[in-house]
Amino acid sequence: MDPLPIIFTVVLLAGGLYWFVFLLGSAEQKGKHAVHLTGGSIHHSNVKETYNQYWFFFRRPKHIEESENVPAFVDTFYNLVTDIYEWGWGQSFHFSPAIKGKSNLESTKIHEQMAVDLIGVKAGQKILDAGCGVGGPMRAIVSHSGCNVTGITINEYQVNRAKAHNKKAGLSHLCDVVCGNFLNMPFEDETFNGAYSIEATCHAPKLEDVYSEIFRVLKPGAMYVSYEWVTTELFNGEDPEHVEVIQGIERGDALPGLRNYSDIADVAKKVGFEVVKEKDLAKPPAGPWWSRLKMGRIAYWRNHVVVTVLEAIGVAPKGTVDVHEMLFKTADYLTRGGESGIFTPMHMILCRKPEKVQES
Numbered sequence: 001m002d003p004l005p006i007i008f009t010v011v012l013l014a015g016g017l018y019w020f021v022f023l024l025g026s027a028e029q030k031g032k033h034a035v036h037l038t039g040g041s042i043h044h045s046n047v048k049e050t051y052n053q054y055w056f057f058f059r060r061p062k063h064i065e066e067s068e069n070v071p072a073f074v075d076t077f078y079n080l081v082t083d084i085y086e087w088g089w090g091q092s093f094h095f096s097p098a099i100k101g102k103s104n105l106e107s108t109k110i111h112e113q114m115a116v117d118l119i120g121v122k123a124g125q126k127i128l129d130a131g132c133g134v135g136g137p138m139r140a141i142v143s144h145s146g147c148n149v150t151g152i153t154i155n156e157y158q159v160n161r162a163k164a165h166n167k168k169a170g171l172s173h174l175c176d177v178v179c180g181n182f183l184n185m186p187f188e189d190e191t192f193n194g195a196y197s198i199e200a201t202c203h204a205p206k207l208e209d210v211y212s213e214i215f216r217v218l219k220p221g222a223m224y225v226s227y228e229w230v231t232t233e234l235f236n237g238e239d240p241e242h243v244e245v246i247q248g249i250e251r252g253d254a255l256p257g258l259r260n261y262s263d264i265a266d267v268a269k270k271v272g273f274e275v276v277k278e279k280d281l282a283k284p285p286a287g288p289w290w291s292r293l294k295m296g297r298i299a300y301w302r303n304h305v306v307v308t309v310l311e312a313i314g315v316a317p318k319g320t321v322d323v324h325e326m327l328f329k330t331a332d333y334l335t336r337g338g339e340s341g342i343f344t345p346m347h348m349i350l351c352r353k354p355e356k357v358q359e360s
C-alpha cells in the first residue's frame with residue numbers, strides 16, 4: 001500500500017487535533033493548558049466529592065448569609081475553578097466593558113488601570129488588592145502606576161499561581177501576595193496609601209466586615225475603589241425570572257447573596273468612609289461586558305469535549321466536567337443578568353478615609 005496517503009491523513013489529523021485543542025476559541029491560553037487542569041489544592045481523588053459539597057452548600061442561599069463557613073466554601077470554589085478560569089479566560093478573573101477595536105486583553109487592562117487612576121496614588125506608594133486572584137490586575141496596576149501592591153486572597157493555590165506569574169513577569173519586587181481572609185487581615189492599622197478590590201468583596205457575607213477591615217488598614221486621607229457585583233434598580237424581587245437569574249449567578253459563583261446597588265454606599269459610610277463617587281460602569285455607552293461570554297460559547301463547547309476526554313483518561317481529576325458545566329450554566333445566567341440589566345458586576349464606588357477619624 002502506498003504510504004503517502006496514510007502519512008497525509010495522519011498529519012492532517014494531528015494538525016486538526018492541534019487546532020482543536022490549542023487554537024480554536026477565544027480563550028487567552030497563557031500559561032495554562034488543558035492537560036494541566038487540577039483541583040487547585042484539592043487532591044486529585046477528592047475533586048468530585050468536594051464539588052458535591054460545594055454545590056450542596058451554595059444551592060441553599062437562605063442558610064448562607066448567617067453561615068460562618070462562607071470563606072471556607074469560597075476557598076473551595078477557587079480551588080475548583082482557578083485552573084479552568086486561567087485556561088479559558090485569562091489571568092484576570094473579572095469582566096470589563098467591551099471596547100470597539102480592542103481585544104479582551106486590552107479592555108481588561110483599561111478597566112484595571114482605571115481603578116488605580118481613581119485612587120490617585122504615586123509611584124513607590126503601597127496599595128492593597130483585596131481579593132487578588134492570580135494577580136492579573138495587580139500586574140497591570142504596578143506596570144501602569146509604579147506602585148507596590150500587596151494582594152490578599154483566601155485561596156492558597158492562587159497565592160502560588162500569582163507569585164509564579166509575578167516572577168515570570170519580572171514584577172516580584174513590586175508585588176507581594178499573602179494568603180488570608182479579607183474579613184480579618186494580617187496587616188497593621190494605617191499600612192496602605194490606597195486600596196482597590198475588583199469583583200471580590202461580593203464574596204463577603206457582610207460587606208461591612210470587609211469594608212471596615214479595608215478602612216482600618218488605610219492611612220488617613222487614602223482612597224479605596226471597589227467594583228461591586230450588585231442587582232440594579234431594574235431588579236424586581238417579585239419577578240420569578242429575575243430571581244432565577246440572580247440565584248443562578250449566586251450559586252455558580254460562590255456568592256452569599258447579591259446586594260442591592262443602593263446598599264453599597266450606605267455600608268461605606270457606616271464604616272467611616274466618605275463616598276466620593278459611585279457609578280455603574282456597565283451603563284451605556286459602555287459596550288456590553290457579557291458579549292465575551294456569548295462569543296465564548298463555541299470555545300466552551302470545544303473545551304467541554306477536551307475536559308470530557310481528559311477526565312475519561314484520568315488526566316484531569318474526576319469532577320472537572322461537573323465544574324466546567326456549572327461554569328457554563330452560570331455564564332448563561334450572567335448573560336441574562338447583563339442583557340436584562342438587572343445585574344452589574346461593575347458598580348464602582350470610590351471612597352476616602354477622612355484625614356481625621358471621627359472620635360466616637
Ligand SMILES: C[S@@+](CC[C@H](N)C(=O)[O-])C[C@H]1O[C@@H](n2cnc3c(N)ncnc32)[C@H](O)[C@@H]1O
Pocket residue numbers: 071074078091092093094130131132133134135136137152153154155158180181182183197198199200201203204
Ligand atoms: C472573582 S475573583 C477576582 C480576583 C481578582 N480581583 C481579579 O480580578 O482577577 C475573587 C477573589 O476574591 C477572593 N476572596 C473571596 N473571599 C475572600 C476572603 N474572605 N478573603 C480573601 N479573599 C477572598 C478570592 O479568593 C478571589 O481571589
Ligand SMILES: *[C@@H]1O[C@H](CO)[C@@H](O)[C@H](O)[C@H]1NC(C)=O
Pocket residue numbers: 124125126147148173174
Ligand atoms: C516598593 O518597591 C521598591 C522596589 O523594590 C522598593 O525599593 C520600595 O522600598 C518598595 N516600597 C515600599 C513602600 O514597600
Ligand SMILES: *[C@@H]1O[C@H](CO)[C@@H](O)[C@H](O)[C@H]1NC(C)=O
Pocket residue numbers: 235236237260261262263
Ligand atoms: C433596592 O434599593 C432601592 C433604594 O433603596 C429600593 O427602592 C428597592 O426597592 C430595593 N430593591 C430591592 C429588590 O430590594
